[in-house]
Amino acid sequence: MKRGVTDRAMPSGQGRFPKRVEAMLDAADAACAAHGARLTPLRRQVLGLVLESDQPIGAYALLDRLKESRTGAAPPTVYRALEFLLERGFVHKVERLNAFIGCHSATAPHDHDDHDHAHTVQFLICGKCGRVQELEDESVRSALANAASRAGFAPGRMTVEVEGVCRDCG
Amino acid sequence: MKRGVTDRAMPSGQGRFPKRVEAMLDAADAACAAHGARLTPLRRQVLGLVLESDQPIGAYALLDRLKESRTGAAPPTVYRALEFLLERGFVHKVERLNAFIGCHSATAPHDHDDHDHAHTVQFLICGKCGRVQELEDESVRSALANAASRAGFAPGRMTVEVEGVCRDCG
DNA sequence: GTCAGTCTGTTACCTTATAACGCATGAAGC
DNA sequence: GCTTCATGCGTTATAAGGTAACAGACTGAC
CATH class of the missing domain: 3.30.1490.190 (Ferric-uptake regulator, C-terminal dimerisarion domain)
Known part of the structure; x- marks a missing residue:
């Protein structure tokens, strides 16, 4: 309803991420494209938020930040994006902290494929x-x-x- | 959640636990005594419940069973007992399942001390x-x-x- | 354009865990 | 005896983490 056009505007929220993060996002984007997966704006934004915090961040902290630009964001918004990112190995879950952290090797510029270091x-x-x-x-x-x-x-x-x-x- | 036939062996609510569990409880008791720690009735009961289920069991499932004999039991009741048992290495937490499981080596009859295999x-x-x-x-x-x-x-x-x-x- | 599959919004709810306060018990000291 | 302190536990309330289920919107294939 209140969800007009904002997310097609494409900046991740009000602004973009720092360069180092954008570079990783682009790498992830490329990796997705190579596998027929879609790094949608939402997923890209969530991944950006995770990477931006170079320390583990909880799903609800992520949600709070997401809300700054997506008024309708709710827990499933975050968890679904995280599910995708976990499957692809772009983020990991730190079980002891119930928190998520970006995987640096999966988002490195020349990363490729399936030899599952992710696991x-x-x-x-x-x-x-x-x-x-x-x-x-x-x-x-x-x-x-x-x-x-x-x-x-x-x-x-x-x-x-x-x-x-x-x-x-x- | 399966209701195994086997765990019907003993009512485990008010009374005692199966022999194998009681033996482990006694071992834990001895280990506590040797270290100046107190395996109180509550802690013993919680440990018994964890050991009785030889598979990981959640804190709230534990709580439900505890309630059968302790009308006032609440989450802190279980969590405090678990905290003690975790510290002593009598139980472990399986992080991926948010569940707890008895440590067989820590509750073995001749267990000894501190070389922390528990960790x-x-x-x-x-x-x-x-x-x-x-x-x-x-x-x-x-x-x-x-x-x-x-x-x-x-x-x-x-x-x-x-x-x-x-x-x-x- | 329409159809199927995917992605997201939205509401509602469940599970897991902890904070805070207060009473009870029991050992330690006088 | 009585105080004092520490520990264990009951109790209430709430925080934090996570999912189910349904509906609407988008995308790509035909």
């Missing part, structure tokens, strides 16, 4: 400053895959999160 | 049958600890959860 990411969560660092360690992935196989288990998506103290806080 | 447990979650299997693989733990250290990170509690397909479902 094998590790997070280091600093208990002091709250910052989260993304890790992509192959030895962890393979150790885990082996252990799972040994248990007769065909591994799929892996959630690996380590709470501790980061270099700066240590 | 280094892995879960295999079957996407088909929903069953969860606990794993305690040292190579995973050390790979992860090494990767974290290399990133300048002092690792503490680790959450490792693998979604996939179990032997029976595969």
Whole structure:
């Protein structure tokens, strides 16, 4: 109803994102196009908001920001966009924080395709400053895959999160 | 949610738990005593309920069962007990399911102390049958600890959860 | 243009978790 | 004995996270 034309206007809200974010968005856009997926304005905006906050951000915090430019935004608005972005590996969910964070490798300029690093990411969560660092360690992935196989288990998506103290806080 | 025939074994409400559970409760009790902690009747009951369900169980499902014998039970009742049990390593939280599961190694008869295996447990979650299997693989733990250290990170509690397909479902 | 599939708006609701306050119990000290 | 402090728990209220279901709008294929 009140949803006129605003979102076709295309700027993400009132303005655009910082350059570094726009670049990642463009990379994501390209990756989507290459797979026949659609990074719609809404999805692009949500991804932008996630990337803009380089730390994990909750769905409702995201929603609040979204509301600044989309008056009608509601929880499903955010969650549906997040669902898409998670499937595509553009964002990850940090389970311990119930929060979402952008995947830097999936939104890197030359990223490509399907060898699912998206499924094998590790997070280091600093208990002091709250910052989260993304890790992509192959030895962890393979150790885990082996252990799972040994248990007769065909591994799929892996959630690996380590709470501790980061270099700066240590 | 399946109403298994097997968990009808004992009314678990007011009375006691099955023998295997009582044995684990006694072990937990002993472990608490050895550390100056108190496994109060409430905590013991909550732990019993978690152990009785050998699969992950949500806090509110736990609450429902608790209410059968404690009319006044409310969310904090359960969450406070769980907090204690988590700290002591008697139960783990499966983050992806928002559910809790008993730690078999911490409640084993001859369990001892503090070398925190409690912090280094892995879960295999079957996407088909929903069953969860606990794993305690040292190579995973050390790979992860090494990767974290290399990133300048002092690792503490680790959450490792693998979604996939179990032997029976595969 | 019309049809099917996808995406989004909208309302309503459910589940999970915590804050805050106060009473009860029990050990520690005088 | 009585105070004091700490811990555990009851109780109320509310925050935070997440989904179901239906309707309208858009897009691409024919």
